Amino acid sequence: DTGVSQNPRHKITKRGQNVTFRCDPISEHNRLYWYRQTLGQGPEFLTYFQNEAQLEKSRLLSDRFSAERPKGSFSTLEIQRTEQGDSAMYLCASRPGTPTGELFFGEGSRLTVL
């Protein structure tokens, strides 16, 4: 399968713990995006990378959240000191560098904070 891969698919953690999600994009795609989706809402943009450079971050991305894409390939999203409000689906997407190229989404990582 050459689609966008996300791990883990499900994560249950206790409030205050740190969690990390990984995204492996489609190999030739230089742009990578993170979104968050809560129940009944559409996905909300968090941040995006062009190669290894993080070019934009949403105000939703508090200082407890950090994303990296160290070699311009896979990316990680870490949430420190999780809160119950962080419970959501975290979606990763990638696309090629063409101006109108569509996003290819992964299946998402569902986080539950108890």
Place this chain on the structure above:
Amino acid sequence: DAKTTQPPSMDCAEGRAANLPCNHSTISGNEYVYWYRQIHSQGPQYIIHGLKNNETNEMASLIITEDRKSSTLILPHATLRDTAVYYCIVTRPGGGNKLTFGTGTQLKVEL
């Protein structure tokens, strides 16, 4: 990005055409209309996009009005597997081209 308005839900009989409307009255000249769908518990899936001309691919057709203030996504022969939330998104190309999702239209295809 221009704001879009979609009905919250629609029903369609299997085998019939599903016509999903979207209003985007504040669209600017260089903004594209994109459609994605999200089947329950999966990531969103790209369907189609267009600028001003009607577009068709193997999944759907996109009809954009001449003034570009609204569009319709047409699934010509809906099946049960087309049951999903459909998102209409307007965005300009280039730059981040990040997408701003609304709440979409929940399409339910029934026997």
